[in-house]
Amino acid sequence: MAAEEMIEKLAEYDGKDQSVELFQHASLCTMEIILQCAFSGGGMSDKTKEDYLEAVKRIGDLMVEVIKNTLYYIFPTIYYLSPGGREFHRVCDFVHDTANSVIRKRREELERDPETLAEKKRLDFIDILLTARDEDGRGMTDDEIREQVDTFLFAGHDTTSSTLCWTLYSLAQHPDHQQKVQEEVEEVLSGRDGSTIEWEDLNKLTYLTMCMKESMRLHIIVHLISRTTTEDTVINDVPIPKDTYVAIHLYGLHHNPDVW
Template sequence: MAATLTLLLWSCLIAPVFYILWTVVKFWQDVKKRGKAVMQFPGEPPHWLWGHLHLFPGPDEAGMTFLRYVMWDMSQANSIWFGSYYPVIAFSHPNYLKHILKTSEPKPLTFGGYVTALPWLGDGLLISKGKKWLRNRKLLTPAFHFDILKPYMKVNNEAADILLNKLDGYSKKSETFEVFNAISSITLDIILRCAFSFESNCQLQKSHPYVTAVKQLGDGMVYRLLRPWLWNDFIYFNLTSSGRQFRRNCDFVHKVSEDLIAKRKKTLEEQGVSAAKGRYLDFLDVLLTARDEDGQGLTDREIRDEADTFLFEGHDTTASGISWTLYSLAEHPEHQQKCREEVQEILAGRDSDHITWEDLPKMKYLTLCIKEALRLHTPVPFIERRTTKDMEIEGKFLPAGSVINMMLYNIHHNPTVWENSMEYRPSRFLPENMKCMDSYAFIPFSAGPRNCIGQNFAMHEMKVTIGRILNRFRLELDPNHKTEHVISVVMKTKDGMMMNVTPVDKKPSENDVHVNGCVTQNEA
């Protein structure tokens, strides 16, 4: 009996050890297989421990310059090692990435960028895969039908009214203002009203806690991504202050969405779908009432995940696009003026300066300027996919499980794709200039079946917000402030983006001179 118990005890002790050893061996076999595929592509020799991380200056201007020129000098596709166990193939040319984007290959959730987003965004459309992604994409597509988007124009204009009043206050006091904070507030205001019919008054607050939490979450993701020793959840969330702060921010943004969902569910239960009558149908209505072919709706967790994903993508990425477009137009006053004249011509003879649904296709030059800003200052610089089957791309064999980083920022700046790629030149998007361009050369909203489901919503919001601002104000960069890029989850600035606004009906003084798009006084 004692011998049997001893044997059983040893079995209980040895079995976990063998399981751990088997897991480790299997893991390193997978790394070796993927590493062999990655090493087909050019790249700096990786460090045995750090990979290429020690070469990367950081997620700032220096880091972006490093990524641009190192990639271009080597090839259209490169090898990158995040530490010693996460090999990645980086694509910087349409010829390569189109092979991946044409498929619905999922995001990598073993290590790296997207797994760091899981505690925040959950298994929503951005991250989900397979049958779940396909089902939920079909269920949510009706939320972005033109009939649903049209009523949002009223929301966009009302939110713009508040922003214009704020800018008018800055103008009267001759104060510079920080663009990203102001624009993040209006995009959050719009998304909360369009998606949840929720009046947050966030634009009237100096600093909204949701905007602050989302910024910290984005910065936290990049911080963790560049430190592979923090990729383990137990270590990150329990042993580091940054991990505990990330968890607190997740809890806060989840509470915001859960409260909005609970309130709407109660209304629908008490009043039925007819409760939506008298107002526009919003994203939350679609989430709560959507049914698949079997009559099954979304679970409470799925609703929260999609709500969190839409709140983030609908306000942070759009805020980046609007802010960098305003920056580009302030930096290039000749393009700013052409956009202004176009908007003024559209609004001529009206009592209201509100932009209507019918006005959107008329804003042709503004659209060119927005697209060029999205190219030059790509809001989402990188996206990743993980192959589910063996593939051959441009003569290279990639085994299932290969991680592909599609470097949208690099593609949008690749000199073999774009002539004078570092220049702001809206005319490059004229139809006659784009007809010979690869359809995967400009993809700020990604492309293929997993493209951004809300890209029309975002473009409409950008046109209304920017058009209304240009109709009322001239934009001038603060000559005493240097705007520097920084890569977070979206493209932001290191120390803010400072700008001055002057009413259009106020003519510049004869003593004013323009310096890099900014107005300064001539010395007497």
């Protein structure tokens, strides 16, 4: 299991008085989990996973570069002509190619052995995309499937690994809460031969759930969301016309003492 592999890697630091950079370990773990759960394994080599994670990180760094430069933000064409813009294109192409590879390999597997779908208790995400048909019998195009895979693979592993890291960081800052989480887990596992958390155990981990939610409040992963209004509306007595771009600052909301 991906979680067990991550724990084994972290065990190497046990007893050492040093800080540990968890993000790479957490990203590899969540990447493997999403490949197994949503993409029938994905068929990625360890090298490809590491390169993909590095590409995702680099895309984030380059996007920050755009946000900090007003000229790039207003005139993206200028940015795409810059060294950073050209690198952004190269990295995005690699991410897209990786997603296309996942799709192609699974499609080939289904063509070789279509009975594998009948043997499954439930279809995973990639199977649903590849077999979906509209009322006219048309399936999704490769580009449409890739867009969905990009979102699931990119955002799916990155947000969960960030949440995992911040939760572990918060627990490390508060040993008393960490102790309560450990005691709760030990209580759930008491009397068992193994140490594996089962699906039905999740509802029993109430204190751990509270710690994770509080960590996500404090260290929100997506700090801003935006929408465009489709009709005239009023919020808190403020009229907002149709086609207005509205941004919600979630980080500020989560740290507003009037709310929390």
